[in-house]
Amino acid sequence: MSITRKGCLVEQTEREFVNREKCIELFKHAIENTRQTTYRVQVYYGVSGVGKSRLISELQKVIEEYNLTDQHLPIDWASINLNTETLMEKGTFLVTLKKEFQKKYRVKFHFFEIAHSIYWQKSHPEIPLQKDNYSLFQELGISMLDISDPASSSIISLILKNIYRASKEFKKFWNSQKEEIRKLAEKDPTYIEENLHLYWARDFWNHLQYTSKPAVIFVDTYEAL
Known part of the structure; x- marks a missing residue:
């Protein structure tokens, strides 16, 4: 409404x-x-x-x-101001908002982070991924050198190689979503980019269902998005 x-x-x-x-x-x-x-x-x-x-x-x-x-019941909330040219790009906007919820409430964005990293590798092969943007890779001990190594065939293979380090929560997530993620990895970057907001919302919805907490997102200068 x-x-x-x-x-x-x-x-x-x-x-x-x-x-x-x-x-x-x-x-x-x-x-x-x-x-x-x-x-x-x-x-x-x-x-x-x-x-x-x-x-x-x-x-x-x-x-x-x-x-x-x-x-x-406490409300989870975050705020973002789009009065910055770089934030007008969808991926940057979503990553920035994700990082605020992670910092304040430790929200897990597993699906979004995997989808975004796959999208970034496909659309910007000349620009390395930024480790700070992916808490999942930090959790699994995956370095940016691992990701940029030509011997590493894909994000998925790196996750499988290091999944023994993952939490029980992530292993449960992976077992339930791995087939869909494999299909996602075969999509072209344009398709993934167009759906980044859905992957973000999917993770955030799961967080809300798990915690039973409401949430508020402030978007200043939202018409710039």
Whole structure:
């Protein structure tokens, strides 16, 4: 369900954080009803300079206060501002958002990381993978030298070679998804890139189901994506 509200933002000439009570109350109502089966999107819009980014900062404080209340189930949240040219690329946007959830909540993005690394190798063979972007490779002890070694036939072969180092959680994931991942490895990079957001969402959904926690994602300057 999409909730769009006009009148939440003051006139362009005003800079102080005022007249936002309606916006904040709408947001509070949304997070208090996160148990609904459908997702909820709130859009706060206005011309540049009216305080949308500042409003996001205030809404983040609302979540932190909400999380401190014992009777509530804590909310996982992350924020990203697309007012940066590099973040407008889908893969970079998703990797950046993934890393924030990993840092704050240790969310596992196994399928996405494997898919993204396969996509990157196929579409950018001249540019080495960045180890910091793939927590899975760090867990398995796979170095970037291993990945760039011509003797290494594929990401999948490296995972199989080092899977003895993996956690029980990853081994369970691998056993259930290995056939689909093998099929994915045969796809062209354009197909994988077009579906990166689905792989990201798949991992994040599994996290939400496992923890039973709701989540909020703030995307500032979202129209740039």
